[in-house]
Amino acid sequence: MFKKITRWVPKTSLIIFLLGIAAVVCHIGFCLSASFADRFNLYVSAFLRTVTAKLTGWIPVSLAETIILSLPVTLTVIFVVCLRKSAGGKRQMVRCIMGVLSIAVLLYVLFVFTFAPGYRAPTLDTKLDLEWTDVSAEELYNTAKTVTRHLNELADQVYFAEEIGSVRTYSHKETVEKCMASYEVLAEEYDFLPVLRAPVKQITMSGLMTYTHISGMYTFFTGEANLNTNYPYFVNVYSTAHEMAHQRGIARENEANFIAYLVCIHSDDPYMQYSGYLNMYEYLTSPLYAASPRLYTDIVNGLDSRVRYDLQCYSEFFEKYRDNVASEVSNAVNNTYLVLQGQEEGAKSYGMVVDLAVAYHKKAGDIQ
Numbered sequence: 356m357f358k359k360i361t362r363w364v365p366k367t368s369l370i371i372f373l374l375g376i377a378a379v380v381c382h383i384g385f386c387l388s389a390s391f392a393d394r395f396n397l398y399v400s401a402f403l404r405t406v407t408a409k410l411t412g413w414i415p416v417s418l419a420e421t422i423i424l425s426l427p428v429t430l431t432v433i434f435v436v437c438l439r440k441s442a443g444g445k446r447q448m449v450r451c452i453m454g455v456l457s458i459a460v461l462l463y464v465l466f467v468f469t470f471a472p473g474y475r476a477p478t479l480d481t482k483l484d485l486e487w488t489d490v491s492a493e494e495l496y497n498t499a500k501t502v503t504r505h506l507n508e509l510a511d512q513v514y515f516a517e518e519i520g521s522v523r524t525y526s527h528k529e530t531v532e533k534c535m536a537s538y539e540v541l542a543e544e545y546d547f548l549p550v551l552r553a554p555v556k557q558i559t560m561s562g563l564m565t566y567t568h569i570s571g572m573y574t575f576f577t578g579e580a581n582l583n584t585n586y587p588y589f590v591n592v593y594s595t596a597h598e599m600a601h602q603r604g605i606a607r608e609n610e611a612n613f614i615a616y617l618v619c620i621h622s623d624d625p626y627m628q629y630s631g632y633l634n635m636y637e638y639l640t641s642p643l644y645a646a647s648p649r650l651y652t653d654i655v656n657g658l659d660s661r662v663r664y665d666l667q668c669y670s671e672f673f674e675k676y677r678d679n680v681a682s683e684v685s686n687a688v689n690n691t692y693l694v695l696q697g698q699e700e701g702a703k704s705y706g707m708v709v710d711l712a713v714a715y716h717k718k719a720g721d722i723q
Contacts, residue, residue: 363449368457375460378467385467385475392475393547396604401549403469407578408553408602417556417581419574424560462576470575473606479613482547485714492646497722498713499639499654505620505632510659512625520668521633523588523626527595530627531555534596537622538603541614548614549603553580555595561585565676570594573601587669592630593619609707612638616712633662638709 361369385392411418422429433455441448480487514522523530535552542548558564558572561583571594572581580598584591596615605611612634619631636658644651655663716722 363446364453365450365457368453371457371461371464374464378464382467382471385472389475389477392472393477396472396476397547397549400469400472401604404575404578404602404604405549405551405553407465407469407575408551409578411577411579412553417558417577417579419572419577419579419581420556420558420560422577465576469578470573470601470604470606473604476606479605479607479610480711480714482545483711483715485711485718487710487714490642490710490713492643492650494713494717494722495639495643495646495709496650496654498709498716499636499643500657501716501721502632502636502639502712503654503658506629506636506662507657507659509625509629509632510661513629513661515661515665518668520587520665521589521626521629523592525626527555527557527582527584527591530592530595531599533622533624533627534599534618537596537618537627538599540621541617547604551603553578553602555580555582555598557582557584568676571598573598578602587665587672588626589630589633589665590669592627593634596631609711612708613711613715616708617715633665635708635712636662637666639712642709 364372381395385395437448437451437455440451478487479485514524516522525533531554534555538548539550542550555571556579558581562585564583565585570583570586570590572583573579574581580595580602582591582595582598586594593615596618597611600611600614600618603614605614616631616635619627619634622628622631640651640654643654713722
């Protein structure tokens, strides 16, 4: 029986298909049981993410970017090979098709075993023991006021350049080291954050990638955290921490955003703190304006002029990338992906980080 099957299906492909069946079973299990998904994510997936990160970490460039950029050539080669194989008869053609299908199945297997359980595990408010309730305009205002106060205090420790805004005075590599140090501190308090030392790869095509409005990307099939370096410094620092959160099994976008915030504000580096608070300021002020333009105006008027200038520089930088087809397609694809992973609000779930921030600062006693 086995020999008959392997005449039509390559042995490697057969093994991958069997793993695919196991992946489907596990994926169903994640959907049915949050506790199973959580345990799988904490132990099995964490181990596999570490392995893939170590296997690719020594490569100086992003392997994922290299694979994506080489896709046209790769697909052409696969097509030509399949055509030639099919000339050898029906059996060779079927074996070739099975080989191609097994590549897609392998990607699914890697996704399920390394990243998928994070979408089905208990939510971050439960893990942080936060009371997640509806946020009032007053709570939103008080949280924004707390964040603004920290920004104003940090402004004296941050260097601002004309037409650039705030400037990170150290390298990308040092940023990663500072993020890892902060993650290690948080890991002592939160056992769901594994200790992992791995680089964050800088994307070569960052300028073009900015048109998609993507500031970074975690690629589960290579275990790499990838950074779009074209964005301003305060965005880059925060995005570095965000992609490292995905690398540590925090799959949901709103949760990765909030973990990035915690990583930044718990760092002993002033610019890391500044980046965390400034990104959170942007998350908070948009819904605050919708809730109460008067309270929003009060917050904006209370912001240090240097920080306002930083936001102005960012707005001017982003203007050329704001409206384009690439961003619309990217948003549509990303929204569909998030919905498929159980985030019913899709890309809107990014705004839910505000609820976590309010709950966190309430628990900390920063607001009433």
